[in-house]
Amino acid sequence: MTDRRTVGIVLISHSRPLAEGAAELAAQVSGPDVLVVGVGGTDDGRLGTSLDALTRAVEKVAAGAGVLVIPDLGSSVLTARSYLADSDDLPDAVRLVDTAFVEGAVAAAVAAAAGLTLDAVATAAEEARDVRKL
Amino acid sequence: MSASSDLVAEAQVVLPADLHARPAGKVTSLAATFDAEIELAAGARTAAAQSVLAVMGLGALAGQTLVVRARGAQALEAVAAVSAALGET
Numbered sequence: 001m002t003d004r005r006t007v008g009i010v011l012i013s014h015s016r017p018l019a020e021g022a023a024e025l026a027a028q029v030s031g032p033d034v035l036v037v038g039v040g041g042t043d044d045g046r047l048g049t050s051l052d053a054l055t056r057a058v059e060k061v062a063a064g065a066g067v068l069v070i071p072d073l074g075s076s077v078l079t080a081r082s083y084l085a086d087s088d089d090l091p092d093a094v095r096l097v098d099t100a101f102v103e104g105a106v107a108a109a110v111a112a113a114a115g116l117t118l119d120a121v122a123t124a125a126e127e128a129r130d131v132r133k134l
Numbered sequence: 135m136s137a138s139s140d141l142v143a144e145a146q147v148v149l150p151a152d153l154h155a156r157p158a159g160k161v162t163s164l165a166a167t168f169d170a171e172i173e174l175a176a177g178a179r180t181a182a183a184q185s186v187l188a189v190m191g192l193g194a195l196a197g198q199t200l201v202v203r204a205r206g207a208q209a210l211e212a213v214a215a216v217s218a219a220l221g222e223t
Contacts, residue, residue: 114166
């Protein structure tokens with residue numbers, strides 16, 4: 001609890017409102033100590049994903065404790081993969097996780113708020129795949 | 135196994151409010167800071183206190199009694215802190 005740098009979280013979707021709404025929800029549950037940013041849509045405002053927007057979002061939440069990227073579907077995953085593969089100069093350790101978008105975001109944000117490491121936050125996000133809600 | 139890692143503790147808390155997303159997040163973040171396995175039980179349902187989704191899935195409501203159980207080196211501290219947080223939700 002001495003080091004208050006927390007893992008940053010980026011949610012990437014085709015839809016900007018979807019990504020921003022999920023980020024808002026996750027941030028509400030986790031409290032103010034965690035940076036959660038939602039990014040989505042093309043640079044000209046249509047549905048889609050943008051490598052530039054993802055790059056800016058990762059830079060925004062990077063605080064030295066690592067960044068977790070949670071994609072929704074299809075090209076979100078591809079965009080995140082190409083970001084990881086093609087960026088020579090990542091601002092922080094960046095991990096892409098395979099999980100449910102909303103549940104994973106909430107679980108990751110809460111784990112990050114506890115000051116957990118990037119590995120532990122990624123594990124919390126991935127466990128969200130198996131939690132039943134009914 | 136050292137003796138200290140086998141510490142167990144338990145407490146009961148009557149929830150002052152429904153255990154919705156935000157209080158569940160608070161309890162989970164706190165639970166994750168202790169070296170202990172912590173479990174919440176609401177009636178027959180149990181949840182790992184370190185899993186916010188599981189805690190939300192308890193569907194615990196105001197007035198319900200939750201049992202907080204912990205095992206591990208910091209079991210006593212964990213039960214005290216998590217019980218206090220649940221009592222403030």
